[in-house]
Amino acid sequence: MxxxxxxxxxxxxxxxxxxxxxxxxxxxxxxxxxAETELPxxxxxGIPGGFSYGDYLRCGAIAARSPIMAEIAxxxxxxxxxxxxxxxxxxxxxxxxxxxxxxxxLRLSFVCRPVRxxxxxxSSPFTNAYRPGRxxxxxxxxxxxxxxxxxxxxxxxxxxxxxxxxxxDNPNGSTADIAGVLGPGRNVLGMMPHPERACDxxxxxxxGIALFRSLLATLT
Amino acid sequence: MKARVxxxxxxxxLDPEARAIEKALANLxxxxxxxxxxxxIIELELEASDRDAAEAEVRRMSETLLANPVxxxxxxxxAER
Numbered sequence: 001m002x003x004x005x006x007x008x009x010x011x012x013x014x015x016x017x018x019x020x021x022x023x024x025x026x027x028x029x030x031x032x033x034x035a036e037t038e039l040p041x042x043x044x045x046g047i048p049g050g051f052s053y054g055d056y057l058r059c060g061a062i063a064a065r066s067p068i069m070a071e072i073a074x075x076x077x078x079x080x081x082x083x084x085x086x087x088x089x090x091x092x093x094x095x096x097x098x099x100x101x102x103x104x105x106l107r108l109s110f111v112c113r114p115v116r117x118x119x120x121x122x123s124s125p126f127t128n129a130y131r132p133g134r135x136x137x138x139x140x141x142x143x144x145x146x147x148x149x150x151x152x153x154x155x156x157x158x159x160x161x162x163x164x165x166x167x168x169d170n171p172n173g174s175t176a177d178i179a180g181v182l183g184p185g186r187n188v189l190g191m192m193p194h195p196e197r198a199c200d201x202x203x204x205x206x207x208g209i210a211l212f213r214s215l216l217a218t219l220t
Numbered sequence: 221m222k223a224r225v226x227x228x229x230x231x232x233x234l235d236p237e238a239r240a241i242e243k244a245l246a247n248l249x250x251x252x253x254x255x256x257x258x259x260x261i262i263e264l265e266l267e268a269s270d271r272d273a274a275e276a277e278v279r280r281m282s283e284t285l286l287a288n289p290v291x292x293x294x295x296x297x298x299a300e301r
Binding site for chain 1: 237285
């Protein structure tokens with residue numbers, strides 16, 4: 001397993017994500033700066049949460065156009081797994097690697113609490129260690145997690161079994177309670193909840209570990 | 221040359237902030253409001269001297285970065301000065 005986590009100016013979950021990955025993968029995870037354009041051979045790229053570029057213009061908009069993203073898009077098209085969490089999800093939609101967009105939470109407040117989600121599909125490198133329908137408790141912390149999607153796009157996601165997670169108590173107004181979606185090749189996942197913050201008893205839960213175990217089982 | 225890009229949500233995309241403004245107006249007694257929408261304006265100062273070329277360039281900027289075509293529409297106005 002060759003994994004790396006990208007840091008943009010304003011990322012703040014990059015270390016948490018690396019720590020969670022390293023614990024499950026039992027090997028070092030590389031750190032990539034957003035200005036890099038030549039990447040080492042990789043099986044998995046993590047795009048972490050935070051407030052890249054201060055959320056200026058639109059959340060994730062400027063990070064999505066930074067030098068490293070063209071290379072990540074190229075690798076994603078070749079099948080490399082890409083995991084975007086929170087701001088990482090926003091960056092992946094802005095980069096066009098995932099459909100839809102994330103806008104201001106419906107009730108306008110910043111939501112920071114554990115939420116219940118269900119695993120919708122186990123058919124992905126990110127979710128195969130979960131049983132479909134399993135309920136997870138994962139933290140969310142975001143202001144712009146309201147997932148907006150056109151009706152035809154939603155129908156396509158459902159038909160292709162590309163909804164990875166759904167909220168049980170929708171905290172942000174997302175279309176069809178969607179908390180995480182897969183790209184067309186199933187090797188790109190964007191999700192608002194933070195699995196890396198549910199990987200230790202001291203986090204208050206360990207429901208996120210199986211996501212990294214899924215990746216370890218698939219990509220090694 | 222100056223350009224102005226006006227960006228707004230597409231019809232059908234609910235804007236929670238516009239809805240909050242509408243509710244606040246109603247709470248203040250302004251009962252005749254039938255809808256509120258927000259438009260973001262980005263103004264650019266351009267070196268270009270050709271109006272059509274400038275407009276085409278600003279459209280490319282809008283498609284690439286300034287607007288997100290998934291949820292937003294934009295219009296470009298060029299003002300010579």
